[in-house]
Amino acid sequence: MTISDLFKETYSSLTVNKVRSGLTILGIVIGIGSVIAMVSIGQGAQSSIETSIQSIGSNLLLVMPGAQRGPGVQVSAGRGSAQTLTQEDADAIIKDITSAKAVAPEISRRYQVTSPGKNTNTQVVGTVSAYPGVRNVEVDQGSFISDQNVRSIAKVAVIGPTVRDDLFGSDTIPIGQTIRINKVDFKIVGITKAKGGSGFGSQDDMIFVPLSTAQRFLAGDTYVTTISIQAENQETMTDMQQQVTDLLVSRHHISDPQLKDFNVLNQSDIVATASSVTSIFTILLSAIASISLLVGGIGIMNMMLTTVTERTREIGLRKAIGAKKSDISTQFLAESVMLTFLGGVFGVILGWLLALAVSQFASIATQISYNSILLAFGVSAAIGIVFGYYPARRAASLNPIEALRYE
Amino acid sequence: MIDCKNIGKSYVNGDVETVVLKGITFSIKSGEFVAIMGPSGSGKSTLMHILGALDTPTSGSYHLDGHDISKLSDDELAEIRRNKIGFVFQSFNLLSRSTVLRNVSLPLIYAGVPPIQREERAAAALTSAGLPEDRWNHLSNQLSGGQMQRVAIARALVNNPALILADEPTGNLDTKTGEVVLGTFQELNSEHKHTIVLITHELYVAEHADRIIHIQDGMILEDKKNVRKLIVHNHKA
Incomplete structure (x- = not known):
């Protein structure tokens, strides 16, 4: 048949x-x-x-502070609220972790922000010039914070499109105008491109200022809340995660790595x-x-x-x-x-x-x-x-x- | 060509053994037209199943065309049926939803004959069976009883079998149509030299053959020559 x-x-x-x-x-x-x-x-x-998850950056390691774990009852404060990472830790990573493509420490906290006649409550991130590359932020108008801004502790700000809409109205280009964060005046030098809402806190609703300025005028100390490290490629990430952990464990004088007072999150772990x-x-x-x-x-x-x-x-x-x-x-x-x-x-x-x-x-x-x-x-x-x-x-x-x- | 030696067949049902055939011996030469006659329960159907390679005997031997087929497996029997035997049943057993041509070429499909040859051979078989050509593309359930039986005869002829087995071929037909069908068998025998075995319980039907084997209670009662009753072709089925 x-x-x-x-x-x-x-x-x-x-x-x-x-x-x-x-x-x-x-x-x-x-x-x-x-x-x-x-x-x-x-x-x-x-x-x-x-x-x-990919939109927060590619091949990213995030170092976040965490309360040191000790024996006995664990009372943990909210993630990121502990202050264990410092500017020196970030500098050490930049210096010692040679396989890192870029390192961007940041300090972030919510503040009331005002422009003439309007105000909003938003996330203010103090960071450095490497941040846009590491965290996939693009500048639409003007420019991002420069190394010069960081060195000179300049009171300049780059605002997200949502902040722009809230404080000045949409379709405006408020570059050169002044906003007031925590009673300190900042001059707007740039506006970031809209990325759309992402599940992990919209990067459109943020204000970026120089790290040094945020430490001096807003936080009043030299702690950082997150250090973002970008690896060259996916393969080196696990190695780099280990190097960063080792480096910080020794800098923080922690004898048992199980009791470390920080967390190194690998982006692929989050994705997984x-x-x-x-x-x-x-x-x-x-x-x-x-x-x-x-x-x-x-x-x-x-x-x-x-x-x-x-x-x-x-x-x-x-x-x-x-x-x-x-x-x-x-x-x-x-x-x-x-x-x-x-x-x-x-x-x-x-x-x-x-x-x-x-x-x-x-x-x-x-x-x-x-x-x-x-x-x-x-x-x-x-x-x-x-x-x-x-x-x-x-x-x-x-x-x-x-x-x-x-x- | 057909050589049956001491064929016995019994069925075991639980503890009861029913003997249907008790040592049947006969032979049929190529080109003969034989009627096997007997009342119901005589074992003629069982004998037909064995002759038709649908079943195997419990004892004795059966040679068809030189092959001993009394001890073959199911699939080997299927091959024998495909190549050597053509069946004509009382109830025609046509595929009602298929055309006449398709019904006739069905055995060739299983024999693996290529489509073009199938058509030719089916047409030749239908011509021998005497079905008018304008019916060939009809569905088989649109035909009359006599026409259906002609299609069944054509289907039996199409693989050029050594033996045509007809099981009560006139049982579902009226006398007139039945005679036409019997006449077709006679024609196939005398003109095309086909070997035909006709199984029937009616003496009248059996009398159309050249030889009558009379079976009763699983044994041959009588095996005699017969002068065939001729059918005059004066009407169509």
């Missing part, structure tokens, strides 16, 4: 009972469709979280943690969707068993005129695989439409990967084989004499 004969036989037997075949296919369509839609929602969520959460979420969603796929598969088996019974005489005849067991089982397997394959095709279309509708109406990002489509086809073909195998075997093992007598 050639492939085209098999195809013709399959086509003619499936079209005999179009409604039944259609309903059986529908079961698979819903199963595959919901798996595709769920996986695409999960993957969309995953990639949007990853993008927002977030990804593991979203992939559990994706697995959960697709597991639920798989149940409907399983039910669809049982529908296929049910239909095929009915078909085998209905066509007992036909099977007997085919055997009498020389069909082997394998000819019969191939024919029935082909029918069930054809059902699930069609279900797979329409299921992918349905899933794609569902994903589209979800991103359109529920504004959840969705992403359909080729992998999930391939997987859907693989799974649907496998369902055809698994659930078609038993009915096909039953058909093939019918005794031709009894089958011909069957009424």
Whole structure:
């Protein structure tokens, strides 16, 4: 029996009972469709979280202060509130960690900020000229804080577009104007480009000032709240993380590294943690969707068993005129695989439409990967084989004499 | 060509053993037209299943065209049926949703004959079976009983079998149409030298063959020559 004969036989037997075949296919369509839609929602969520983590910079290590852990009851203050990192630590990192591409210490705190007639409460970040490169900030108008500004303790500020909107109104270019932060006047020298809200504190709603100025006039001390270090590439990050840890452990005279008073966060660790959460979420969603796929598969088996019974005489005849067991089982397997394959095709279309509708109406990002489509086809073909195998075997093992007598 | 030696067949159902055939011996030469006749329960159907390689005997040996087929596996039997035997059933057993041509070429599909040859051979078989050409592309459920049986005969002929086995071929037809079908068998035998074994319970039907083997209670009661009752072709099925 050639492939085209098999195809013709399959086509003619499936079209005999179009409604039944259609309903059986529908079961698979819903199963595959919901798996595709769920996986695409999960993957969309995953990639949007990853993008927002990537938007804070690339190949980034973040050194943050943490309370030194001692024996006994742990009472931990909020992250970042401890003051254990200093300007000297940052300088030492710049000096000793030669593999670092750029280092940007920062001090940040929320202040009330006023312009003539308006005021807002926002994050004020004292930092250095390396910051835009490390943290993916781009300047739209004017310029960022320069090394000269830092050295001269200049009272200049670069504001984010949200701050600009709040204090001066949108579409204005308030460069050269003055804002007042914590009763100190700063001259605006630049405006950053809008990045859109990212999950980890919008960088649009920030004011950047020179680190030295922030320490002298705003904080009044030389502690820093975060040191951002950019590595040359992903491969050196783990090494660098270790070097930074070792350096700070020795600078802070900590004997047991387990008790360190700071944390070095690797950006890929953050991504991995977030990804593991979203992939559990994706697995959960697709597991639920798989149940409907399983039910669809049982529908296929049910239909095929009915078909085998209905066509007992036909099977007997085919055997009498020389069909082997394998000819019969191939024919029935082909029918069930054809059902699930069609279900797979329409299921992918349905899933794609569902994903589209979800991103359109529920504004959840969705992403359909080729992998999930391939997987859907693989799974649907496998369902055809698994659930078609038993009915096909039953058909093939019918005794031709009894089958011909069957009424 | 057909050589049956001491064929026995028994079925075991639980503890009860039912003996259906009790040592049947006969042979049929190529080109013969034989009727196997017997009342229901005589074992003629079981004998037909063995002759048709649908079943194997419990004892004895059966040679068809030189092959001992009494001890073959299911798939080997399928191969014998495909190459050496053509069946005509009482209830036609056509695929109702397929065309006449497709029904006739079905055995060739399983035999792996390429599509172009299939058409030619199916057309030749239909011509021999006497089905008018304007019916060839009809669906088989649009035909009359006599036409259906002609399609079934064509299907039996198409793989050029050594043996055509007809199991009560007139059982579902009225007398007139039945005669036409029997006439077709006679024609195939005398003009195309096909070996035909006709299984029936009616003496009237059996009398159209050249030889009648009478079976009763699983044994041969009588095996005699017969002067065939000729069918005059004056009507179409």
